[in-house]
Amino acid sequence: MFKRKLTALEYGKDYNPQDENQFRRMVVWLEDMKIRLYPIDERQQLRDTDNPQWEQAFSKYLQDLKCPYNEETIKDHVAVSDWLLGAAIRFEYGDNVEKYKLITSNDQQQKTNSSDQNENPLEKIDFASAEFKSGMLQLCELLQIPTKFNDTTAILRAVSKVITTKLSKEAIDKSQIKEQGTGVDFSIEQMxxxxxxxxxxxxxxxxxxxxxxxxxxxxxxxxxxxxxxxxxxxxxxxxxxxxxxxxxx
Structure with a gap:
């Protein structure tokens, strides 16, 4: 259940909060590597995980961290682990604010670029605007398409049909072949x-x-x-x- 937080903190070991030894080793690792609340020479009691007085040292450690615990919650290793991992992530971020700001900025830029690439440009067109209608009329005049009716959808279909049948690469190639193969004009009366x-x-x-x-x-x-x-x-x-x-x- 702590996989994402452990990965973020680069903790490369398996962790079971119900295992007392793993729990204590995790507390020591967080203090040494991420939280660093105490100076190194004041961490000895916390590091001595086999000491019968370790729980008292751990209770004082939580008090110094201002952890909202009581006599009941301190026995809940799952809840305490979750709070400690969250605190470690906050300390880690506080020590490397500029680094993570840069990562966040780059990620946001990549998402923006990806979103721009996936957007359909046609969705941004206002088909009811005067500018669009003016451009469509000019295109119809160029393609010699009648515009006596006011159905925008029908006009767009007509434009698409003309472009597909007359201006596509295949249509142009066929037209060129036809022109190249055209013989000498003659009158049917001469036949x-x-x-x-x-x-x-x-x-x-x-x-x-x-x-x-x-x-x-x-x-x-x-x-x-x-x-x-x-x-x-x-x-x-x-x-x-x-x-x-x-x-x-």
């Missing part, structure tokens, strides 16, 4: 249909259908090529199982 229906409108509709069919064929061919590449990469890197004495799947 040869291969037959003449006798009606100009029907001919143009047939050209459009033909172009759509060609596009579907190209998409299918691309998927076929991708499948072939995947199969080839799979076959070119077979797994070898020496236990089965075979190579492959």
């Amino acid at each position: 040869s249909l291969g037959f003449d229906s006798g009606d100009k409108i029907i001919n143009e509709a047939a050209k459009v259908l033909r172009l759509l069919y060609i596009q579907d064929l190209r998409t299918l061919q691309t998927k076929i090529n991708e499948t072939i590449v995947n199969v080839q990469s799979l076959v070119a890197d077979p797994r070898t199982d020496s236990k089965l004495g075979k190579i492959g799947y």
